[in-house]
Amino acid sequence: MKTQTHVTSRKIFDTVWSNLIAIILVIIWLIPIIWVIAASFRVGNGFMSTTFFPSAYTFDNYINLFHSTAGIKFLSWVKNTILIAVVNTVLTTLFTIITAYTLSRFRFKMRKPLMNIALILGMFPGFMAMIAVYLILNLLGLIGNIWALLLVYASGAGLGFFVSKGYFDTISKEIDEAAILDGANQFQVFFKIFLPLAKPIIIYTALMAFMTPWTDYILAGLILRDPADMTVAVGLYNMTLENRISSQFTMFAAGCILIAIPSVILYIALQRFMVEGISAGAVKG
Amino acid sequence: MNAPEQKLYSPLSIKEKCAHFIARFVLPFRRFKETFKKSDLKGRIALSSSLILPGSGNILLGEIETGVLYLAVASLYFLYLFTIGWKHLFGIIRLDYVNLLSIAIIVTIVFLIMYYLSLESIEKNVVWRNSGKKLKGSYIFRFFSFIIKKFESFFSAYRKIYRLSEKKHRFRLIISYFVMGVDQLFDQQYLKGSLFLICELGYITYMGIAGGAHLGGLFTLHVLNQVSTASLVYGILSILITLFFIYLYIANLATVRSNNEIRLAGKLVPTVKDEISNINNKKFYLVSLSLPVAGAIAFTIIPLLFMILIAFTDYGTSGTIPIMNSRWINWTFFNSFVQLFGYADNLQTLVNVFQWTMIWAILATFTCYFGGFFLALLLGKKNVKPKILYRSLFVVAMAVPQFVTLRVMNTMFNEFGPINTILMNWGLISERIAFWDNANLAKTLIIFVNMWVGIPFYMLLISGLLLNIPKDYYEAASIEGASKGQQFRKITFPHIFFMTTPLLITSFVSNINNFNVIWLLTGGGPLGQGTGGVAGSTDILITWLYKLTMQNNPEYNLGAAIGIIMFIISAIIALLIFRNSSAYKREEEFRQ
Numbered sequence: 054m055k056t057q058t059h060v061t062s063r064k065i066f067d068t069v070w071s072n073l074i075a076i077i078l079v080i081i082w083l084i085p086i087i088w089v090i091a092a093s094f095r096v097g098n099g100f101m102s103t104t105f106f107p108s109a110y111t112f113d114n115y116i117n118l119f120h121s122t123a124g125i126k127f128l129s130w131v132k133n134t135i136l137i138a139v140v141n142t143v144l145t146t147l148f149t150i151i152t153a154y155t156l157s158r159f160r161f162k163m164r165k166p167l168m169n170i171a172l173i174l175g176m177f178p179g180f181m182a183m184i185a186v187y188l189i190l191n192l193l194g195l196i197g198n199i200w201a202l203l204l205v206y207a208s209g210a211g212l213g214f215f216v217s218k219g220y221f222d223t224i225s226k227e228i229d230e231a232a233i234l235d236g237a238n239q240f241q242v243f244f245k246i247f248l249p250l251a252k253p254i255i256i257y258t259a260l261m262a263f264m265t266p267w268t269d270y271i272l273a274g275l276i277l278r279d280p281a282d283m284t285v286a287v288g289l290y291n292m293t294l295e296n297r298i299s300s301q302f303t304m305f306a307a308g309c310i311l312i313a314i315p316s317v318i319l320y321i322a323l324q325r326f327m328v329e330g331i332s333a334g335a336v337k338g
Numbered sequence: 339m340n341a342p343e344q345k346l347y348s349p350l351s352i353k354e355k356c357a358h359f360i361a362r363f364v365l366p367f368r369r370f371k372e373t374f375k376k377s378d379l380k381g382r383i384a385l386s387s388s389l390i391l392p393g394s395g396n397i398l399l400g401e402i403e404t405g406v407l408y409l410a411v412a413s414l415y416f417l418y419l420f421t422i423g424w425k426h427l428f429g430i431i432r433l434d435y436v437n438l439l440s441i442a443i444i445v446t447i448v449f450l451i452m453y454y455l456s457l458e459s460i461e462k463n464v465v466w467r468n469s470g471k472k473l474k475g476s477y478i479f480r481f482f483s484f485i486i487k488k489f490e491s492f493f494s495a496y497r498k499i500y501r502l503s504e505k506k507h508r509f510r511l512i513i514s515y516f517v518m519g520v521d522q523l524f525d526q527q528y529l530k531g532s533l534f535l536i537c538e539l540g541y542i543t544y545m546g547i548a549g550g551a552h553l554g555g556l557f558t559l560h561v562l563n564q565v566s567t568a569s570l571v572y573g574i575l576s577i578l579i580t581l582f583f584i585y586l587y588i589a590n591l592a593t594v595r596s597n598n599e600i601r602l603a604g605k606l607v608p609t610v611k612d613e614i615s616n617i618n619n620k621k622f623y624l625v626s627l628s629l630p631v632a633g634a635i636a637f638t639i640i641p642l643l644f645m646i647l648i649a650f651t652d653y654g655t656s657g658t659i660p661i662m663n664s665r666w667i668n669w670t671f672f673n674s675f676v677q678l679f680g681y682a683d684n685l686q687t688l689v690n691v692f693q694w695t696m697i698w699a700i701l702a703t704f705t706c707y708f709g710g711f712f713l714a715l716l717l718g719k720k721n722v723k724p725k726i727l728y729r730s731l732f733v734v735a736m737a738v739p740q741f742v743t744l745r746v747m748n749t750m751f752n753e754f755g756p757i758n759t760i761l762m763n764w765g766l767i768s769e770r771i772a773f774w775d776n777a778n779l780a781k782t783l784i785i786f787v788n789m790w791v792g793i794p795f796y797m798l799l800i801s802g803l804l805l806n807i808p809k810d811y812y813e814a815a816s817i818e819g820a821s822k823g824q825q826f827r828k829i830t831f832p833h834i835f836f837m838t839t840p841l842l843i844t845s846f847v848s849n850i851n852n853f854n855v856i857w858l859l860t861g862g863g864p865l866g867q868g869t870g871g872v873a874g875s876t877d878i879l880i881t882w883l884y885k886l887t888m889q890n891n892p893e894y895n896l897g898a899a900i901g902i903i904m905f906i907i908s909a910i911i912a913l914l915i916f917r918n919s920s921a922y923k924r925e926e927e928f929r930q
Contacts, residue, residue: 180883183641189637208633209638238615293749320737
């Protein structure tokens with residue numbers, strides 16, 4: 054009897070303790086986010102404030118984003134970004150999945166060399182090529198064009214096959230072999246049999262492709278120079294540059310909240326697929 | 339009984355573990371002595387010369403590349419040691435910014451490891467030789483003899499077909515050497531034949547109109563009405579096109595050969611219809627990979643080749659930016675590397691930046707990994723509820739774009755930002771702290787902020803993997819009376835660690851290349867503490883590279899040289915570990 058109460062008290066202690074730590078950690082992770090939300094409603098421009106929470110609240114920062122003159126064209130940024138994100142999702146997912154599928158299912162002479170080359174290319178720092186990409190796009194007369202950005206994104210997609218290939222390797226090969234015996238061709242096998250089985254990793258790939266233009270401020274910033282052509286990431290990043298942050302920080306915060314809402318919803322809704330996608334990539338590399 | 343349970347109860351004390359380790363370390367030396375006794379004269383010479391000059395034995399036994407590599411490293415080390423190294427070791431030369439003693443010690447340790455490896459390899463080779471087997475020999479030699487053998491066998495088969503063929507087919511076989519696709523067209527393989535023919539005509543026209551000039555431009559970089567950088571891009575393009583054409587030429591001859599073999603065997607040569615169905619089935623990869631590969635060539639391979647070549651030019655040195663028809667860039671070969679390593683200021687910067695890059699990559703990888711592990715275990719506990727809510731809140735941190743969170747963090751720790759304000763309001767500090775202006779504070783903060791950014795990812799990953807561990811293991815363990823701690827040490831940790839080794843390597847490499855965190859938090863600053871050049875004290879190689887190529891007076895060649903060094907570092911780390919990882923070796927076994 055005595056040991057049992059001992060055990061239960063230890064259990065309660067453990068529960069309280071674990072939950073306490075979890076809550077503290079959650080708070081640590083939420084403080085910056087709460088602060089941005091608060092800042093986005095604060096009266097004033099800069100980031101300096103005498104208190105953590107603002108003393109006066111306003112919607113002006115959100116309204117100003119859409120009616121500002123100083124090179125801030127939030128509405129067209131969002132439009133550009135959505136366009137790029139949607140097209141990029143389609144192209145990148147298609148290229149990544151099809152490359153991964155081919156490398157996972159077919160055995161041909163160039164397979165291992167191709168995979169090794171992709172591995173080696175991945176070890177070069179990405180920036181190294183960026184200046185050359187800029188020069189090539191310049192030669193093609195594509196600087197300042199959002200399609201140029203899409204071209205670069207989509208053409209890099211084939212190299213990101215590792216995660217999906219790892220996942221595909223775990224899908225049994227017998228099913229498609231059986232279908233081939235029944236007279237299906239490769240296109241039918243791919244679309245009718247394989248894609249439904251590979252749904253989690255496809256959703257993960259698509260999510261990552263969709264998020265790329267929302268987070269990429271470097272390549273996009275290099276290619277898109279005109280304020281009207283920019284993506285949200287480039288526009289918002291430029292607002293945090295040293296000479297602008299003190300006059301535009303609250304607007305920046307408002308913009309961040311606006312773009313964070315859809316992405317947070319997407320991430321939470323697709324959490325399950327993310328876990329599957331990430332673990333497939335980690336285990337098989 | 340399966341393996342993990344046996345492993346569960348094979349306790350080794352630390353003393354025994356040490357003994358094992360020492361034995362493993364000493365074993366090669368003991369073996370070395372025994373091998374020496376058993377060997378013939380040549381083996382003995384190889385062994386003993388390797389003791390003095392690592393690699394010389396390998397060269398003696400025909401493994402030229404390995405031997406030269408060891409010998410080069412050893413002679414570089416001795417060169418260093420006898421010129422300036424001994425002064426570093428004994429503290430005769432000191433510099434304010436660089437800790438030369440630690441560099442000398444690190445270099446020596448690297449040399450000793452290499453020495454040990456070279457002894458191990460020569461010993462293995464001699465044993466191999468003593469057992470009467472042939473050594474592998476030189477890689478380059480083997481490669482060339484392989485190619486020559488392939489060619490010989492191909493052409494002897496081709497000649498044999500020629501002898502056996504009728505006269506009209508003989509003509510086709512000869513003309514196939516010059517005009518691609520003709521033989522296929524005669525065989526009514528219209529698709530293949532016309533494609534080959536078009537490719538050849540296209541290549542000849544291209545080379546006539548532009549390609550020749552492009553190739554020449556690559557060597558001179560002085561082309562009228564063309565910026566030197568454009569010449570470089572066009573030159574690379576022309577080389578790639580030529581390589582592709584050579585490949586097509588060989589492929590053409592190969593199909594001619596196989597078609598004629600089929601005909602001689604009395605069978606029907608595949609028709610257009612067969613070819614198409616073949617593409618639909620066995621050769622599906624030709625269709626599916628063509629676009630991705632083309633894309634990778636255009637926007638990854640050509641740019642990379644371009645930047646690699648840039649490292650061997652003077653593009654950017656003292657403001658050399660090419661202008662059409664008035665200023666060109668030149669080939670300067672290894673000059674930018676000499677510049678990078680040779681001048682004291684740059685060398686100091688390189689060493690400092692490199693040190694911090696490595697410290698950063700190691701700390702960032704392990705803090706996030708173990709932090710995520712801890713969080714996953716915590717949230718995986720039965721009594722921590724509601725799980726979905728907790729996990730989702732961490733996912734929120736992951737979902738906000740990195741440039742947002744990192745810029746916000748930068749602002750929060752600003753001298754006039756909220757953290758300072760709160761600490762002031764609470765009376766914890768009397769003066770505002772400029773977190774980002776102090777190198778050590780900035781570095782510490784970078785690590786912590788990176789934990790904030792990275793831990794949710796690892797948490798998600800590891801909680802996914804935790805579900806994969808079979809429950810039986812834990813049941814069996816608790817029946818046998820293993821405590822929670824033991825279960826963690828013997829089941830959970832090894833399991834997860836084994837599964838995530840490839841990820842640890844990739845994330846280590848990607849942390850070496852982690853631009854976002856450093857750039858968005860500090861921009862590489864603060865300047866001037868222990869660094870020269872444009873690099874700040876929190877700059878890692880990648881941000882330094884960015885600054886060198888994107889600042890107002892870009893030094894593209896130095897940036898490219900750093901890029902190549904980074905590539906070599908990541909490649910060595912990744913290849914060493916990847917190739918030994920089970921995920922790489924046992925690709926087929928992973929299938930279910």
